[in-house]
Amino acid sequence: MEHKVELMEPMERAEPEIVLGEVTLRRFRGEADLPEFFRVIEESLEHLRPWMPWVAEHSLAKTTEFLAKRQTLWESGRDFTYAILLDGAIVGACGLFRREDTPEGGREIGYWLHPGATGRGIATRTARALTEQAFRLPGVAFVEIIHDPANHASRAIPVRLGFTEHLRRPAEAIAPAETGEEQVWRLQRA
Ligand SMILES: CC(C)(COP(=O)(O)OP(=O)(O)OC[C@H]1O[C@@H](n2cnc3c(N)ncnc32)[C@H](O)[C@@H]1OP(=O)(O)O)[C@@H](O)C(=O)NCCC(=O)NCCS
Secondary structure, three states: OOOOOOOOOOOOOOOOEEEEOOEEEEEOOHHHHHHHHHHHHHHHHHHHOOOOHHHHHOOHHHHHHHHHHHHHHHHHOOEEEEEEEEOOEEEEEEEEEOOOOOOOOEEEEEEEEOHHHOOOOHHHHHHHHHHHHHOOOOOOOEEEEEEOOOOHHHHHHHHHOOOEEEEEEEOOOOOOOOOOEEEEEEEEOO
16 A cells, blocks of 8 residues: 655765655754754653653753764764654654664664654654665665554554564563563565
């Protein structure tokens, strides 16, 4: 049905801005994004808390530090983090990145939305666009989405995009709803 991943021209870095109709993914702009981004996080805390370990340590200082690190990480080519905008307003964040233990040839995608922006396919469109970006980077053979098996809203996204379940493994349960297991989905380069 929907969600075919397009293959496009190769590139060295992810694009700084990706326009998807009324949704735009754009690179964070450091301190300039702080007031709006901090407010969006504050409004989303109870929605994010079950699944996002960093919420327990959320503070203005942490959000400031998060934004300050984005540029260096982007330039390193290891971590492309974007604000998700709906009609110009920040409604979440997403990223295309490698962890220390991401297997060679892989990239991971992560996402979260303000509760008022859920239910419209924004995260699905976002993850599809980041998957396309990943396959334009050199040496990327597959993309992973990793979530707690109990996080059904997150699970629905790789399913919609045609990822296949790769494995389940033990994972430290840190956030309140985490079960002690994580599910890894993969999409191989076509
Ligand atoms: C995970 C999360 C981003 C998913 O948000 P979401 O709104 O369910 O996902 P989407 O934006 O893709 O929207 C899907 C919903 O929109 C609907 N939808 C409408 N138009 C759509 C479209 N064009 N394409 C896909 N879905 C569409 C779907 O039917 C679905 O609705 P449903 O939940 O009633 O079945 C959100 O639940 C969240 O922020 N959770 C907390 C943080 C988190 O867990 N992050 C992931 C950690 S692994």
